[in-house]
Amino acid sequence: MARVVxxxxxxxxxxxPQGQAxxxxxxxxxxxxxxxxxxxxxxxxxxxxxxxxxxxxxxAEDLLTNTVIENFTVSRAAE
Amino acid sequence: MARVVxxxxxxxxxxxPQGQAxxxxxxxxxxxxxxxxxxxxxxxxxxxxxxxxxxxxxxAEDLLTNTVIENFTVSRAAE
Numbered sequence: 001m002a003r004v005v006x007x008x009x010x011x012x013x014x015x016x017p018q019g020q021a022x023x024x025x026x027x028x029x030x031x032x033x034x035x036x037x038x039x040x041x042x043x044x045x046x047x048x049x050x051x052x053x054x055x056x057x058x059x060a061e062d063l064l065t066n067t068v069i070e071n072f073t074v075s076r077a078a079e
Numbered sequence: 080m081a082r083v084v085x086x087x088x089x090x091x092x093x094x095x096p097q098g099q100a101x102x103x104x105x106x107x108x109x110x111x112x113x114x115x116x117x118x119x120x121x122x123x124x125x126x127x128x129x130x131x132x133x134x135x136x137x138x139a140e141d142l143l144t145n146t147v148i149e150n151f152t153v154s155r156a157a158e
Contacts, residue, residue: 001114007121022122022142031138033127035080042086042121043101048112059110063101 001046003077006060009040014069040070044077080125082156085139088119093148119149123156 010016019037026034043064047056056074065072089095098116105113122143126135135153144151 009121009123019122025142026138029142031130031134033130033134034124034138035127036125038123040121040123042088042119043098044088044117044119045113046115048114051110051112055110055112059105059113063104063108 002049002051004045004047004056005075005077006043006045006056006064006072007040007075008043008060008065008070008072010038011069011071081128081130083124083126083135084154084156085122085124085135085143085151086119086154087122087139087144087149087151089117090148090150 010019016038018039022037022039023034026037041064043060045056045059053074060072060074061067089098095117097118101116101118102113105116120143122139124135124138132153139151139153140146
């Protein structure tokens with residue numbers, strides 16, 4: 001078994017209201033110095049070693065990501 | 080400015096219905112070999128270099144994580 005991490009983040013040109021809400025809350029709570037926050041998703045998959053990188057890309061692209069508004073990265077975690 | 084990544088994942092003992100739904104969907108779509116999926120959140124923060132690690136821990140713990148059900152990790156991304 002291998003641990004695979006898929007990170008899905010909104011594209012740079014997409015507004016991220018959740019992230020902006022966090023920036024606003026940080027200011028109100030007295031945390032200065034945070035210029036921008038973007039919120040995305042992190043998936044941790046436990047996969048058989050037989051699952052190929054191609055399959056992982058397809059899983060990430062077809063099922064986990066809305067490719068119109070999000071980018072994804074797939075990485076196999078070091079054991 | 081520095082890029083900081085905060086990963087927030089459900090604790091191991093917490094049920095993750097979103098992740099289980101993905102496991103089920105993968106099976107129906109014909110992707111074999113994925114034993115488990117857990118879904119969490121990824122935050123990318125742009126912070127001034129003056130913001131301390133202590134502040135970042137407090138931001139992650141107090142604002143970004145529900146520590147009853149979630150764990151978090153803070154990492155400064157390599158430039």
